[in-house]
Amino acid sequence: MINVGIIGYGYWGTNLVRNFFAAKDCCVKAVADERPERLQQLKKVFPGIVGVSDSDDIIYDPAIDAVVIATPVFSHFPLAKKALLQGKHVLIEKPMASSVEEAEMMIDLAEQNNVLLMVDHTFLYTGAVEKMKQLVDHKELGNIKYLDSTRINLGLFQPDINVLWDLAPHDISILNYIIKDRPYSVNATGITHTNNDIENIAYLTVNYNSGFIAHFNCSWTSPVKVRMMLVGGDEKMILYNDLEPTEKIKIYDTGYNHTRDEDKKLILVDYRTGDINVPKLSTTEALLGMANDFIGSIQAKKRPKSSYNIGLDVVRILEASNKSIKQNGCEVLLDQPGKSVKQNNLEVIIQGNGNSLYQ
Numbered sequence: 001m002i003n004v005g006i007i008g009y010g011y012w013g014t015n016l017v018r019n020f021f022a023a024k025d026c027c028v029k030a031v032a033d034e035r036p037e038r039l040q041q042l043k044k045v046f047p048g049i050v051g052v053s054d055s056d057d058i059i060y061d062p063a064i065d066a067v068v069i070a071t072p073v074f075s076h077f078p079l080a081k082k083a084l085l086q087g088k089h090v091l092i093e094k095p096m097a098s099s100v101e102e103a104e105m106m107i108d109l110a111e112q113n114n115v116l117l118m119v120d121h122t123f124l125y126t127g128a129v130e131k132m133k134q135l136v137d138h139k140e141l142g143n144i145k146y147l148d149s150t151r152i153n154l155g156l157f158q159p160d161i162n163v164l165w166d167l168a169p170h171d172i173s174i175l176n177y178i179i180k181d182r183p184y185s186v187n188a189t190g191i192t193h194t195n196n197d198i199e200n201i202a203y204l205t206v207n208y209n210s211g212f213i214a215h216f217n218c219s220w221t222s223p224v225k226v227r228m229m230l231v232g233g234d235e236k237m238i239l240y241n242d243l244e245p246t247e248k249i250k251i252y253d254t255g256y257n258h259t260r261d262e263d264k265k266l267i268l269v270d271y272r273t274g275d276i277n278v279p280k281l282s283t284t285e286a287l288l289g290m291a292n293d294f295i296g297s298i299q300a301k302k303r304p305k306s307s308y309n310i311g312l313d314v315v316r317i318l319e320a321s322n323k324s325i326k327q328n329g330c331e332v333l334l335d336q337p338g339k340s341v342k343q344n345n346l347e348v349i350i351q352g353n354g355n356s357l358y359q
């Protein structure tokens with residue numbers, strides 16, 4: 001049995017407590033929240049779970065093996081650092097940290113203390129994303145050419161992070177999970193309509209050397225809610241609509257071929273449209289799958305699906321997107337593991353991997 005303490009019983013913490021309560025081999029010992037009304041709510045729903053106002057009561061409790069952090073992003077690093085130093089396994093909400101530097105420090109601490117550090121990228125545990133990965137891995141779509149995602153609604157303006165940091169972690173983690181290639185650069189633009197320097201509409205492009213391209217449209221200012229992703233290959237294309245209750249994935253047998261007419265200096269494109277296939281998907285609650293993966297990975301000392309590598313890559317892309325937005329969309333490079341350097345007036349941000357048992 002793994003004893004868990006959860007810090008933060010707000011919107012998402014409520015879902016985490018419910019799912020860790022149901023997870024295998026797990027006992028939720030305590031939940032911390034600074035707001036007394038949240039602890040009252042906890043007592044109503046889970047009278048058997050101890051509620052505390054100070055997160056230290058969880059972090060320094062020797063009976064607690066693992067700490068789950070579901071607080072606003074700016075507090076992820078200080079709370080995770082304390083918990084890792086106490087030798088606790090840590091599950092941290094997305095996005096993992098406010099900067100690459102913080103994320104890398106957390107990874108170092110997890111490795112030094114030989115504990116599991118995992119990030120809750122919940123979408124990786126959905127039947128829809130698992131199906132998309134299978135289709136891409138098995139080359140069902142042919143050669144993958146693009147991923148295009150729209151995640152817009154009339155959303156809560158966050159006081160500390162922009163719309164990309166709030167919404168795009170979901171899509172970037174899906175991109176990272178299903179596409180094996182490494183991106184080399186990003187371009188991003190965005191705008192704030194509240195004059196507080198926090199963009200409420202933003203567009204991010206992630207560029208690859210292979211000819212694949214990914215694009216993300218995020219907004220808190222859309223009158224309609226859209227959660228849609230296209231993944232296109234040269235043989236088939238997927239439409240993923242997360243708002244569909246059952247038919248979330250549609251596979252279009254649609255493709256194109258192009259040939260070059262050297263005499264006329266023309267590119268000739270042939271289009272093909274065929275059937276639309278709707279696969280059956282697993283309907284297990286994603287968050288329960290995530291909670292079981294966290295507990296199971298601690299027990300088996302294995303790397304979880306939503307590993308810190310994905311968490312770090314997401315923060316790396318988000319940090320680069322901030323730089324690009326501040327430079328009016330200029331290209332910001334993402335390159336080899338280890339460092340950050342300047343090259344030809346472009347910021348080169350270097351991708352890296354850790355070396356722990358759990359990495």
Ligand SMILES: NC(=O)c1ccc[n+]([C@@H]2O[C@H](COP(=O)([O-])OP(=O)(O)OC[C@H]3O[C@@H](n4cnc5c(N)ncnc54)[C@H](O)[C@@H]3O)[C@@H](O)[C@H]2O)c1
Pocket residue numbers: 007008009010011012013032033034035038053054055070071072073075093094095120121122
């Ligand atoms: N995985 C997902 O799909 C998903 C969805 C929503 C939110 N999130 C993430 O979850 C995190 C929390 O978001 P939220 O929407 O639940 O926020 P929220 O503001 O609703 O809840 C945060 C709670 O943490 C408490 N808190 C903050 N600092 C604390 C501390 N030091 N000690 C004890 N309690 C503290 C606050 O009182 C609040 O109740 C964010 O990182 C967010 O990005 C993830």
